[in-house]
Amino acid sequence: MISDAVVELSRWQFAVTSLYHFLFVPLTIGLSVLLAIMESTYVLTGREIYKDMTLFWGKLFGINFALGVTTGLTMEFQFGMNWSYFSHYVGDVFGAPLAIEGLMAFFMESTFVGLFFFGWDKLTKGQHLTITWLVALGSNLSALWILVANGWMQNPVGAEFNYETMRMEVTSFGALIFNPAAQVKFVHTVAAGYTTASAFVLGISAYYMLKGRDSAFSQRSYTIAAGFGLASVLAVIVLGDESGYTDGEVQKAKLAAIEAEWHTEEPPAAFTVIGIPDQEAMVTHHAIKIPWVLGLIGTRSIDTPIIGLTEILDNNRVHIRNGIKAYGLLQQLREGDRDEVLIAEFESVKKDLGYGLLLKQYTEKVVDATDEQIELAVKNSIPQVAPLFWTFRVMVACGFIMLIVFVIAVVASSIRKCRKDWILKLSLYTIPLPWIACETGWFVAEFGRQPWTIAEVLPTFLSASSLTEWDIILSLSGYIFLYTIFLLIEMYLMMKYIKQGPSSLHRRRYHFEIDERG
Amino acid sequence: MMIFDYETLRIIWWGFLGALIIGFAITGGFDLGVGVLLPFLGKTDEERRVILNSVGPTWEGNQVWFVMSGGALFAAWPTVYAVSFSSLYFALLLTLFAMFLRPLGFDYRSKLPKPLWRENWDRALFVGSFVPALVFGIAFGNLLKGIPFHFETDMRIVYFGSLRELLNPFSLLVGLISLSMFTMHGAVYLQIKTIGDINKRAVRSVMIFTILTLVLFALAGGWITTLDGYHITSEIFPNAASNPIAKFVKKEPGLWLDNYGHLPGLWAVPASAFMGGILTIVLSMFNRPGSAFIFSCITIASIILTAACSMFPFIIPSSISLNSSLTVWDSSSSLRTLNLLFWITVIFLPLIMIYTSWVYRVFRGKVTIEHIRKNNHTLY
Numbered sequence: 001m002i003s004d005a006v007v008e009l010s011r012w013q014f015a016v017t018s019l020y021h022f023l024f025v026p027l028t029i030g031l032s033v034l035l036a037i038m039e040s041t042y043v044l045t046g047r048e049i050y051k052d053m054t055l056f057w058g059k060l061f062g063i064n065f066a067l068g069v070t071t072g073l074t075m076e077f078q079f080g081m082n083w084s085y086f087s088h089y090v091g092d093v094f095g096a097p098l099a100i101e102g103l104m105a106f107f108m109e110s111t112f113v114g115l116f117f118f119g120w121d122k123l124t125k126g127q128h129l130t131i132t133w134l135v136a137l138g139s140n141l142s143a144l145w146i147l148v149a150n151g152w153m154q155n156p157v158g159a160e161f162n163y164e165t166m167r168m169e170v171t172s173f174g175a176l177i178f179n180p181a182a183q184v185k186f187v188h189t190v191a192a193g194y195t196t197a198s199a200f201v202l203g204i205s206a207y208y209m210l211k212g213r214d215s216a217f218s219q220r221s222y223t224i225a226a227g228f229g230l231a232s233v234l235a236v237i238v239l240g241d242e243s244g245y246t247d248g249e250v251q252k253a254k255l256a257a258i259e260a261e262w263h264t265e266e267p268p269a270a271f272t273v274i275g276i277p278d279q280e281a282m283v284t285h286h287a288i289k290i291p292w293v294l295g296l297i298g299t300r301s302i303d304t305p306i307i308g309l310t311e312i313l314d315n316n317r318v319h320i321r322n323g324i325k326a327y328g329l330l331q332q333l334r335e336g337d338r339d340e341v342l343i344a345e346f347e348s349v350k351k352d353l354g355y356g357l358l359l360k361q362y363t364e365k366v367v368d369a370t371d372e373q374i375e376l377a378v379k380n381s382i383p384q385v386a387p388l389f390w391t392f393r394v395m396v397a398c399g400f401i402m403l404i405v406f407v408i409a410v411v412a413s414s415i416r417k418c419r420k421d422w423i424l425k426l427s428l429y430t431i432p433l434p435w436i437a438c439e440t441g442w443f444v445a446e447f448g449r450q451p452w453t454i455a456e457v458l459p460t461f462l463s464a465s466s467l468t469e470w471d472i473i474l475s476l477s478g479y480i481f482l483y484t485i486f487l488l489i490e491m492y493l494m495m496k497y498i499k500q501g502p503s504s505l506h507r508r509r510y511h512f513e514i515d516e517r518g
Numbered sequence: 519m520m521i522f523d524y525e526t527l528r529i530i531w532w533g534f535l536g537a538l539i540i541g542f543a544i545t546g547g548f549d550l551g552v553g554v555l556l557p558f559l560g561k562t563d564e565e566r567r568v569i570l571n572s573v574g575p576t577w578e579g580n581q582v583w584f585v586m587s588g589g590a591l592f593a594a595w596p597t598v599y600a601v602s603f604s605s606l607y608f609a610l611l612l613t614l615f616a617m618f619l620r621p622l623g624f625d626y627r628s629k630l631p632k633p634l635w636r637e638n639w640d641r642a643l644f645v646g647s648f649v650p651a652l653v654f655g656i657a658f659g660n661l662l663k664g665i666p667f668h669f670e671t672d673m674r675i676v677y678f679g680s681l682r683e684l685l686n687p688f689s690l691l692v693g694l695i696s697l698s699m700f701t702m703h704g705a706v707y708l709q710i711k712t713i714g715d716i717n718k719r720a721v722r723s724v725m726i727f728t729i730l731t732l733v734l735f736a737l738a739g740g741w742i743t744t745l746d747g748y749h750i751t752s753e754i755f756p757n758a759a760s761n762p763i764a765k766f767v768k769k770e771p772g773l774w775l776d777n778y779g780h781l782p783g784l785w786a787v788p789a790s791a792f793m794g795g796i797l798t799i800v801l802s803m804f805n806r807p808g809s810a811f812i813f814s815c816i817t818i819a820s821i822i823l824t825a826a827c828s829m830f831p832f833i834i835p836s837s838i839s840l841n842s843s844l845t846v847w848d849s850s851s852s853l854r855t856l857n858l859l860f861w862i863t864v865i866f867l868p869l870i871m872i873y874t875s876w877v878y879r880v881f882r883g884k885v886t887i888e889h890i891r892k893n894n895h896t897l898y
């Protein structure tokens with residue numbers, strides 16, 4: 001019997017390690033592109049200052065990149081270590097994009113990043129620029145394949161259960177790669193990375209400008225970050241996540257949970273701006289609603305209803321009953337019965353097998369599940385609403401604040417008169433926002449898929465390895481302890497270099513190295 | 519496009535996995551060896567920086583071979599990935615925790631001038647290289663012995679071992695082999711990349727660690743004749759769906775030498791480990807480190823292949839539920855996945871090798887103390 005505590009601890013460990021990893025990844029993705037843009041400007045104009053910009057922001061990139069690599073090691077290995085049933089059950093499908101990521105992207109990024117740092121004197125300008133772009137391409141392609149894998153967890157297309165091997169197997173790679181959930185996620189996430197890097201460069205440049213240091217250097221950095229950031233944050237918001245909502249039952253449950261849409265409303269549904277969701281009573285207290293908006297965003301029409309959670313629960317009850325049947329038939333198949341009628345019958349209900357597996361959390365004998373156990377499974381077949389409701393609003397709020405900041409920053413960077421101190425301070429204090437948005441965004445995507453690891457296919461409860469509680473308590477405390485120390489060291493080093501600014505390059509032409517005349 | 523049947527693709531993927539592991543052992547291997555040697559061959563801060571920068575621009579790419587082996591295992595051998603990683607939980611955890619120290623050690627060490635900061639990162643780099651080099655071997659030793667796991671209802675993997683069992687004498691011996699072969703390899707690499715004192719110390723290390731590797735390897739070879747090996751006793755269906763509980767397996771001392779009995783030509787593999795080792799020492803002594811490096815690569819590849827040839831077709835034998843053992847014929851991905859990944863690999867693996875060699879070409883030549891002084895602020 002699987003213990004609830006082991007599953008909970010495994011989930012915590014996955015959340016902690018991924019959220020740590022995701023502190024560094026967006027900056028790597030975005031900064032690699034910004035570096036390539038800066039270096040391109042250097043090669044095109046031949047002006048040394050752009051090379052210095054590439055070198056300086058490249059140093060900060062390196063400090064961040066090291067921790068991205070470190071925490072990334074865990075990611076590749078913990079599926080097998082902590083989620084061994086998941087690995088067995090979906091490795092045939094989920095493993096493929098991860099392997100392709102390695103061959104196509106990670107190798108390229110990591111091999112060339114050494115050349116980026118140490119190859120300046122060994123390569124021609126053009127060669128080095130190509131390398132920088134390849135590093136950027138590598139980190140972006142890397143995101144593509146990871147999100148193909150993650151998109152499949154949200155919307156598992158192009159695969160089918162095989163009773164002989166007791167796992168999911170690929171039926172169409174095309175469907176896997178062109179999974180709409182994956183494509184949308186990719187654009188959304190990569191653009192979020194660009195926004196993160198832009199806010200980072202914008203804020204730090206604003207800090208130098210406030211201090212009146214290295215004005216040529218900081219103004220150019222500020223301008224590039226403002227322009228690139230505005231375009232990126234627009235892409236994040238406009239392309240958004242919304243089209244993902246229309247795929248699959250689970251994405252519908254996620255949408256309904258995010259919006260605390262307890263019952264299907266007369267279309268077009270109203271959008272709940274804020275309120276206090278109450279899952280037991282299935283109402284939102286003190287809700288402030290804007291009519292029509294949710295219907296328009298969620299369905300892009302005025303007459304298609306957005307399915308509410310009550311109706312989703314009713315559907316899930318049917319799926320679960322069907323799933324019990326599928327599980328029963330599977331037992332006969334696993335015992336070696338290969339009767340054609342049996343196989344045909346199983347094939348007709350196997351799409352609900354995952355719902356049958358949901359019962360494993362409440363009983364070993366799925367086929368003999370009592371009505372109470374079924375009702376318990378139904379009740380827990382949707383995610384908890386309140387955490388999703390809030391994190392989603394935090395993410396969106398961060399996005400819109402950043403949009404405003406970048407609009408102001410673009411104005412300030414193009415019109416000298418507008419370059420007021422309060423704008424620079426605003427730019428500086430915006431730095432944490434993209435990280436908050438990225439972390440809450442990850443939470444919404446993953447927590448919103450619960451109780452599944454693979455939507456409608458494999459419950460989270462079953463996915464974990466058969467380890468003991470103490471195994472995971474030990475590993476989890478190890479991760480938290482080490483990662484926290486690493487993060488503190490990284491922040492310390494980052495602050496140190498940010499304070500030194502471009503003088504850390506020792507080019508003898510920056511603040512702290514010369515008497516500046518302002 | 520499908521040009522191979524399931525059986526052939528399974529053998530090819532067994533080969534690819536081997537190629538990736540060997541790829542890691544000979545590229546990431548010398549990085550680890552260099553890390554192990556760091557405190558012993560580098561007496562001053564500048565000497566240590568020479569040692570670190572000899573692998574500075576390339577360790578990052580080399581490490582991907584390690585990550586890639588994990589990724590390929592996941593995609594092509596999902597059940598193997600699931601069983602080995604969850605069973606060797608603490609071995610892997612220890613490796614990961616130690617390996618964390620490497621990117622940080624390399625990148626952060628020389629970013630501040632304080633001696634205490636640098637000394638601590640040097641220690642971290644040593645631990646980050648020593649522990650993985652040892653644990654890789656321990657993990658392989660456990661594969662050879664068999665892992666105590668079995669499949670429950672719904673194919674859930676249950677592991678019955680403990681950390682103490684992982685650290686059994688035979689596996690520790692294999693651990694020492696991998697530690698000493700990576701150190702040998704790192705020493706040869708340092709002989710290529712350095713001059714003067716460090717170079718002299720490197721030559722001495724090549725000698726010590728090559729001899730140690732060969733002696734330990736011979737010991738393990740003797741031990742394996744009495745160690746329990748595994749053998750499939752039921753009919754084999756190499757094209758059947760991957761179901762690892764549909765066969766019968768027996769366990770007996772000495773069975774790991776079975777394949778060598780059937781195909782005596784295989785003896786060339788362990789023999790080439792010894793030949794390679796001897797040539798490594800000789801060439802290193804005659805100051806031909808480039809050629810010595812080729813032979814230390816051959817030594818490492820042969821040692822790994824020796825284990826692989828003994829075990830084929832087994833990948834992870836189960837020591838408590840023999841019939842649950844994972845083999846080449848019953849633990850791979852589906853035909854469709856193996857085929858797609860085959861094409862991806864055929865395209866990208868040569869490409870990776872080409873650009874990796876180019877990067878090495880760009881950074882060819884010695885790393886010297888003068889070079890470190892000149893680039894004080896940009897180098898590791």
